[in-house]
Amino acid sequence: MAEKVLMKGNEALAEAAIQAGCRHFFGYPITPQTEISAYLSKRMPKVGGLFLQAESEVAAINMVLGAASTGVRAMTSSSSPGISLKSEGVSYIAGSDLPCLIINVQRGGPGLGGIQPSQSDYWQATKALGHGDFQLFVLAPSTIQEMVDFVPLAFDKAEQYRMPAMILSDGMLGQMMEPVTLPDPEKPFDREANIASKPWATNGTKGKRKKNIVNSLYIQPDELEKLVVERFERYEIIKKNEQRAESYLTEDADVVVVAFGASSRVSRSAVNAARAEGIKAGLIRPITLWPFPENAIEAVVPTAKVFLDVEMNMGQMIEDVKLVVNGRKPVEFFGRTGGIIPTPAEILAQIKRLAKEGK
Numbered sequence: 001m002a003e004k005v006l007m008k009g010n011e012a013l014a015e016a017a018i019q020a021g022c023r024h025f026f027g028y029p030i031t032p033q034t035e036i037s038a039y040l041s042k043r044m045p046k047v048g049g050l051f052l053q054a055e056s057e058v059a060a061i062n063m064v065l066g067a068a069s070t071g072v073r074a075m076t077s078s079s080s081p082g083i084s085l086k087s088e089g090v091s092y093i094a095g096s097d098l099p100c101l102i103i104n105v106q107r108g109g110p111g112l113g114g115i116q117p118s119q120s121d122y123w124q125a126t127k128a129l130g131h132g133d134f135q136l137f138v139l140a141p142s143t144i145q146e147m148v149d150f151v152p153l154a155f156d157k158a159e160q161y162r163m164p165a166m167i168l169s170d171g172m173l174g175q176m177m178e179p180v181t182l183p184d185p186e187k188p189f190d191r192e193a194n195i196a197s198k199p200w201a202t203n204g205t206k207g208k209r210k211k212n213i214v215n216s217l218y219i220q221p222d223e224l225e226k227l228v229v230e231r232f233e234r235y236e237i238i239k240k241n242e243q244r245a246e247s248y249l250t251e252d253a254d255v256v257v258v259a260f261g262a263s264s265r266v267s268r269s270a271v272n273a274a275r276a277e278g279i280k281a282g283l284i285r286p287i288t289l290w291p292f293p294e295n296a297i298e299a300v301v302p303t304a305k306v307f308l309d310v311e312m313n314m315g316q317m318i319e320d321v322k323l324v325v326n327g328r329k330p331v332e333f334f335g336r337t338g339g340i341i342p343t344p345a346e347i348l349a350q351i352k353r354l355a356k357e358g359k
Contacts, residue, residue, distance in 0.1 A: 004181050009144045010035035010105065010174040013167070014043070015182060016151035021189035022073040022101070023049030026063035028056060028082060031115040032171035033105035036077040057082045061089030061102075068098040069214040071201030073155050073194070077103035079171075080121050081112060083129070090164055091130030095216030097200075097231070099158035101151070102136070102166045105174040108339035116339025117171035117262055122316040125168050126290045133228050135235055137165040137242070138289040140260040144178035152183070157242065159198070161234055168289060170312070172262040172341060238291055245293035246285040249275065250300050253282030255351050258297065258321050259310040260286045262341065267310050270347035279355045286317070297324045306354050307331045310347055312340070 007015070014036045017025070025044060027037045037053065044051035054060035060076050067074035078086060083104045093100055106121045108114040125138045137157045139150045150167055158165035195201060202212045218224035249271060250256055259267040264285040274281035284300065286293045297307075306329060309318040315333045322331045334350045336342045 004179045006177055007144065007180050008035060008175065008177050009147050009169065011039045012144050012180050012182075013103065013147045013151060013169070014039040016148040017075050017101070018043055018047055018049070019183040019185070019189065020073065020152040020155050021191045021194060022075050022155070023047065023191065024064075024067040024072050024074040025050070026052050026054055026060040026067070026074070026076050028054055028060050028078065030079045030082045032107055032117075032174050033077050033079045033103065035174070036103060036105070057085035058089065061086035062092075064100050065089055065093050065096065065098065068093065068100040069096065069201065070203045071195040071198040073101070073191070075101040075103065077105065079105050079107045080109050080118070080124075083121065083124065087124075087130040090136070091132050091134065092216050093164050094130065094134035094136075095132060096214045097162040098164070098214065099155070099162055100164050101154050101158060102164055104166060104168050106168065106170040108337070114339045115171065117173075117312060117341055118337065118339055119170060119261060119263060119311050120313040120316070120337065121168065122289065122311070122313065125166055126292070126320075129166075134231065135163070135290055137161065137163060137238065138168055139165070139244075140168045140287060140289050141173060142261055142264045142285060144173065144176065145180050147173060148180050148182060152189075159194075161238055162200075163234075168261065170262050171339075242288060243291050243293040243295055244287035245296035246283075246287060247296055247300070248283040248285070250282035250284060250304075252280055252303070253300065254280040254305040255282070255308060255354050256300055256304040256306070257281065257283045257308045257310055257347070257351070258286070258317070259283065260289060260317065263310050263312055266342055266344055267347055269344035270351060273344060273348045274351045274355075277352070279351060281351050281355075289317070292320045292324075294324045297321060301325055301328055304329055305358070308347075308350055308354060309333045310342065311335045312342065313337050
């Protein structure tokens with residue numbers, strides 16, 4: 001029977017990957033995600049898995065491509081500038097319709113920036129990770145338990161839709177510790193059955209089928225267009241079926257805060273403080289960043305007076321919030337950047353200002 005254990009976010013995520021059937025990890029050290037690699041370097045050999053520290057981020061993501069093509073659950077992790085280096089390989093994986101899991105434990109940027117928490121990779125994750133027309137399935141945890149729970153979910157959705165998935169964490173969630181419940185060890189993931197369920201995998205014909213070929217190069221433009229269009233038809237299904245968000249005290253809220261990940265934890269405290277002062281505040285926490293949970297925001301547009309987007313950056317998700325609200329209500333922004341985490345008091349001050357202005 002599964003029991004609660006106290007774990008650091010990065011290590012809990014790594015253990016969750018093993019429990020979810022991942023036996024192939026390829027990475028390269030970078031703060032603040034290095035504990036994922038360090039943990040898996042010890043655990044993978046004990047469970048018959050492969051841990052490989054590649055010579056670079058570029059090498060690591062291409063190893064993921066090769067492993068994923070055989071049908072196994074393959075994973076890599078990095079932090080902001082390391083993810084940038086992986087972007088070409090991620091595009092190849094998407095163009096090959098392969099499932100895999102990419103972990104980004106964000107740090108401040110641009111450039112080398114700093115090693116403190118940030119959310120400045122939102123655009124990178126949802127709009128611009130690599131060349132060409134493609135998307136990632138992106139999950140944003142706000143607790144260490146969600147770091148654990150989202151790993152099997154991300155693998156499942158990556159395989160269901162044959163696309164890369166990303167868990168967009170940050171230095172705060174990666175380094176903090178909370179009690180978590182890990183998957184029941186008495187119910188192990190059936191890796192052989194999982195591989196057998198992938199008729200496209202390049203794992204040997206055994207003389208029973210035609211060869212499978214994994215490829216992202218198509219010289220004929222009409223052939224490439226057909227594949228891209230088919231991929232985007234799949235994306236529309238994902239938008240319809242896979243939006244996830246948490247709504248907190250939004251039923252009567254005048255001021256609706258929208259925040260994801262670590263920012264949502266702070267924002268929830270600010271919303272509770274506002275309620276204690278008689279201010280009708282609520283919170284919408286996007287869980288899937290792509291597909292963006294338009295439905296959750298749309299549901300409160302008629303009753304909200306103003307939206308407050310809170311992020312640990314200079315304003316990125318706010319563009320998606322504004323697209324949904326579409327000018328029907330004001331959308332304002334509050335953020336800290338450079339690795340600074342906003343405080344509940346700072347967000348509460350913004351909520352009180354908006355409530356006083358009567359927006």
